[in-house]
Amino acid sequence: xxxxxxxxxELCKENIQPLRRGxxxxxxxxxxxxxxxxxxxxxxxxxxxxxxxxRMYEGEDPLDVWDRYIKWTEQTFPQGGKESNLATxxxxxxxxxxxxxxxxxxxxxxDLWIKFAENCSEPLDIYRYMQAxxxxxxxxxxxxxxxxEYENQGNSRKADxxxxxxxxxxxEPHEKLMQFxxxxxxxxxxxxxxxxxxxxxxxxxxxxxxxxxxxxxRGKKKAxxxxxxxxxxxxxxxxxxxxxxxxxLGNASNSQLVIFDENKTSSAGPSEPKLESWVAPPxxxxxxxxxxxxxxxxxxxxxxxxxxxxxxxxPPPKPTFQPFVEESDQPPTMTPCKINPAVNTVLSSRKPCRxxxxxxxxxxxxxxxxxxxxGKLQEQSMxxxxxxxxxxxxxxxxxxxxxxxxxxxxxxxxxxxKSEQDQACASESSVC
Amino acid sequence: xxxxxxxxxxxGSAELVAEFFSFGINSILYQRGIYPPETFTRVTHYxxxxxxxxxxxxxxxxxxxxxxxxxxxFECTVQxxxxxxxxxxxxxxxxxxxxxxxxxxxxxxSSAPREKSIKTIQEEIRSVIRQxxxxxxxxxxxxxxxxxxxxxxxxxDLEVPEKWEESGPQIIDQSEEVRLRSFTTxxxxxxxxxxxKRTDSV
Numbered sequence: 235x236x237x238x239x240x241x242x243x244e245l246c247k248e249n250i251q252p253l254r255r256g257x258x259x260x261x262x263x264x265x266x267x268x269x270x271x272x273x274x275x276x277x278x279x280x281x282x283x284x285x286x287x288x289r290m291y292e293g294e295d296p297l298d299v300w301d302r303y304i305k306w307t308e309q310t311f312p313q314g315g316k317e318s319n320l321a322t323x324x325x326x327x328x329x330x331x332x333x334x335x336x337x338x339x340x341x342x343x344x345d346l347w348i349k350f351a352e353n354c355s356e357p358l359d360i361y362r363y364m365q366a367x368x369x370x371x372x373x374x375x376x377x378x379x380x381x382x383e384y385e386n387q388g389n390s391r392k393a394d395x396x397x398x399x400x401x402x403x404x405x406e407p408h409e410k411l412m413q414f415x416x417x418x419x420x421x422x423x424x425x426x427x428x429x430x431x432x433x434x435x436x437x438x439x440x441x442x443x444x445x446x447x448x449x450x451x452r453g454k455k456k457a458x459x460x461x462x463x464x465x466x467x468x469x470x471x472x473x474x475x476x477x478x479x480x481x482x483l484g485n486a487s488n489s490q491l492v493i494f495d496e497n498k499t500s501s502a503g504p505s506e507p508k509l510e511s512w513v514a515p516p517x518x519x520x521x522x523x524x525x526x527x528x529x530x531x532x533x534x535x536x537x538x539x540x541x542x543x544x545x546x547x548x549p550p551p552k553p554t555f556q557p558f559v560e561e562s563d564q565p566p567t568m569t570p571c572k573i574n575p576a577v578n579t580v581l582s583s584r585k586p587c588r589x590x591x592x593x594x595x596x597x598x599x600x601x602x603x604x605x606x607x608x609g610k611l612q613e614q615s616m617x618x619x620x621x622x623x624x625x626x627x628x629x630x631x632x633x634x635x636x637x638x639x640x641x642x643x644x645x646x647x648x649x650x651x652k653s654e655q656d657q658a659c660a661s662e663s664s665v666c
Numbered sequence: 667x668x669x670x671x672x673x674x675x676x677x678g679s680a681e682l683v684a685e686f687f688s689f690g691i692n693s694i695l696y697q698r699g700i701y702p703p704e705t706f707t708r709v710t711h712y713x714x715x716x717x718x719x720x721x722x723x724x725x726x727x728x729x730x731x732x733x734x735x736x737x738x739x740f741e742c743t744v745q746x747x748x749x750x751x752x753x754x755x756x757x758x759x760x761x762x763x764x765x766x767x768x769x770x771x772x773x774x775x776s777s778a779p780r781e782k783s784i785k786t787i788q789e790e791i792r793s794v795i796r797q798x799x800x801x802x803x804x805x806x807x808x809x810x811x812x813x814x815x816x817x818x819x820x821x822x823d824l825e826v827p828e829k830w831e832e833s834g835p836q837i838i839d840q841s842e843e844v845r846l847r848s849f850t851t852x853x854x855x856x857x858x859x860x861x862x863k864r865t866d867s868v
Contacts, residue, residue, distance in 0.1 A: 247800040256806025256862060259844050312803075413755070413810065428704060560713070 242266045249313040261309040277310060285625040286637045300327040301342045304349075323626040324350040325592050329599050330624070332367065344370035348379045354592050357383045363593060371403050374411040381418060390422045673779030674787070679853040680739035682784070686791050686849075686856070687747060687765070688732045691816070692718050693798055694749055694763055698805075700814050712792045731816055734827065738820060739854060742769035746819035750836045754811040759838045761805070761862045768855040780852040790849030794858055797846045804844070805862055840864050 243250065243259075246266055250257070268277065284303040291299050304323055311318030328350045337343040347369060351360035361380040370376035377400030384393035397415040405411055622629050674682075689711060696706050696717040701724065706717040719725055738744040744767050751761040773780070817833055826832060838861055846858035 243803060244797055244800050247803045250803040252803055252805075252807070254807045254809075256842075257804035258864065259804060259842050262804055417811065424702065424704070 246312075251312060251314045253308060257312065258309060262312060265310050265312050280306070280310075281627075285627060285629065286633070288625045289621050289629065289634065290637055290641065297327075297331060297337055297340065297343060300330070301346070304346065319626045321353050321592075324353060325595070326624070326626055329596055332369070332596075332600060338367075338369045339372045341373060341375065344373045344375055348375060350592070351379065351383075356593065358387075359593050363596070372405050374400060374405045374407055374414075376400075377405055377411060378414045381414070385418065385421075390418070390425075393418055394422075674782050674784065674851055674853065675779045676742075676773045676853055677740060678779075678784075679773070679851040680736050682787060682791075682851055683739050683767070683854045683856060684732050684736040686794075687735060688728060689716050689718075690765075690795060690798065691728060691749060692716065693795055695719065695724075695814065697799060697802060698751060698761065698808055698812070700751065700808075700812050712788050712795070714792055714795070716795070730829065731818075734830070735818065738818070738824075739767070739769070742771045742774055743821045743824050744769070744818060745821070746817075748817040748819070748836070750815045750817060751808070751812050752815065752836075754813050756810075759836050760808060760812065761860065762836065762838055762841070764859045764861070766857040766859070768857070770853050770855075773853045782852045787849065787851050790847075794847045794849055794856075798858070801844070801846075801860055805860070838863055 243262055243266060250262070284299070284306065287299050288296075288303065300323075304320070304327060307318050307320050307323060311320070314320060324346060327346050331337045331343060347360070347364055351357040351364075354360055358380075361376065361383065364370055364376060377396050381393040381396040384390070384396060394415075397411065397418065400411050401415075617631075618634070621634060622631070692706075693716055695701055696703065696719075701719060701721060703717075705719055705721045705724075707720050708715050709718050710716070719728070735744065735747065746767060747765045749763040750759055751763075752759050815833075815836070817836065818830075840863065841861040842864045843859060843861045846860060848855060848857040850856070
């Protein structure tokens with residue numbers, strides 16, 4: 235093969251997360267080749283350099299370091315994941331500047347927030363939080379990302395409302411917002427059109443059973459699960475379908491059709507995104523699959539078979555068809571990549587509690603700061619805790635000291651060189 | 667049927683390559699979202715499922731281009747086919763898919779079929795199309811509505827047919843280039859490449 239190493243990316247394509255801005259192919263090649271022979275010291279060194287830059291930076295624009303660090307991480311760890319530390323990094327970056335008013339509408343900062351939100355399980359909460367805190371409220375990108383999230387969840391009406399909010403706040407750049415809004419409208423209208431066409435096709439059809447919805451016995455085997463469905467069970471199935479969006483016509487149980495009134499809802503407008511202060515973190519009430527505490531002793535497992543033994547599932551019958559195998563199919567000659575153990579850090583980062591969501595942590599951090607301001611906080615660390623913990627990984631005192639030492643020696647040596655030059659100049663001038 | 671399986675003639679090669687372009691262009695248009703995905707239908711070809719457009723205008727345009735291309739391939743006068751993706755509003759070139767075509771002009775004189783089975787050729791074509799699909803892993807997202815354009819580079823002395831016009835090369839400045847796989851029918855060799863705007867210049 236003439237392309238040789240160039241096909242690396244194709245073999246690992248499943249392990250490369252697509253980026254909005256695309257990837258530099260050289261960085262990708264490098265990252266993939268490193269993946270095969272372990273994370274090189276170059277990557278570790280570069281990360282360390284970023285980490286120390288985060289701590290030692292003294293300029294006007296600390297966000298810049300974070301921004302570069304995160305972009306570098308994205309490019310260097312195409313597969314994302316724990317090794318890249320991207321989630322922690324984003325969270326730290328985002329929390330660090332919540333108090334800095336000057337960054338609130340900085341496009342870079344808003345971008346970081348959006349990336350952070352996309353990494354979370356509940357991006358909508360994050361966007362609402364951003365709005366409440368006034369972060370990115372004049373940036374078109376916030377409204378675009380927010381609306382995309384609503385659209386992905388199938389709520390195109392709210393997606394549209396988000397855009398209206400953006401227009402109200404006259405978010406910049408205005409053209410971009412307009413353009414995305416138009417694209418959304420086009421998509422929605424196309425969808426509506428398609429649905430209308432579909433409906434006209436579907437109308438004569440009888441309500442069908444959904445596959446995988448209920449157990450059904452097949453063939454000569456005796457059914458294990460009860461298959462006689464009562465009226466209510468049948469109805470519940472159709473309800474389940476209905477909630478998916480397609481109303482089923484001709485079902486006696488739901489002959490009452492609710493007709494959507496556009497004017498009515500828009501006047502009521504309870505779902506309009508309002509600027510509400512963020513009072514408390516979302517309660518844990520929404521959790522699923524939680525079991526109430528109860529006595530566990532004397533509880534018997536329900537027996538599945540009538541003989542008191544668990545029934546082994548019969549072996550799957552052999553397929554009656556011949557699976558297609560390409561004639562020239564050869565076993566792959568190499569396994570494209572293996573995942574390497576994470577970078578060996580002596581100080582391991584503390585694992586966050588399962589219960590915590592990033593947003594919750596964020597709010598706690600926020601509250602902490604407020605308390606600290608009002609002087610309520612009792613604790614006071616007598617060491618530079620901020621500096622040690624400010625990056626994505628933890629530093630130890632010695633590292634900080636070494637960093638300062640190197641900086642100082644560097645400065646000193648520069649000074650010496652300069653003074654020597656000055657002296658040389660001076661001596662020259664005296665000669666003249 | 668047995669003769670077509672063993673060797674390949676110039677005419678057959680031109681047809682195969684033209685067919686590749688038809689499928690290749692369709693899958694780029696689908697993958698990059700130039701046309702809405704609902705306007706495509708799935709077909710099975712080269713033992714893989716591919717997306718073909720159902721938009722009548724686009725279909726018409728593509729058949730025109732491909733049939734013209736087939737002629738040029740048969741005459742061995744075509745050098746390159748380029749698919750340019752531009753931003754609809756600013757007309758900025760965002761992506762450029764280039765297919766260099768090397769013709770073996772000696773095939774025009776001798777009509778004897780070459781030794782290469784259609785199966786191996788299709789295999790090679792398949793891997794090119796697979797790679798086109800895989801490029802989404804590194805290409806930037808096209809956030810704006812985009813248009814596309816097809817450019818064909820031919821030998822200089824060729825007359826410009828009706829419905830075609832001369833154009834510039836539409837090069838992207840500061841681009842990242844990635845070579846893709848190539849395939850050959852032993853008469854026509856096609857090298858593929860994609861260029862896109864570099865990350866840090868966005």
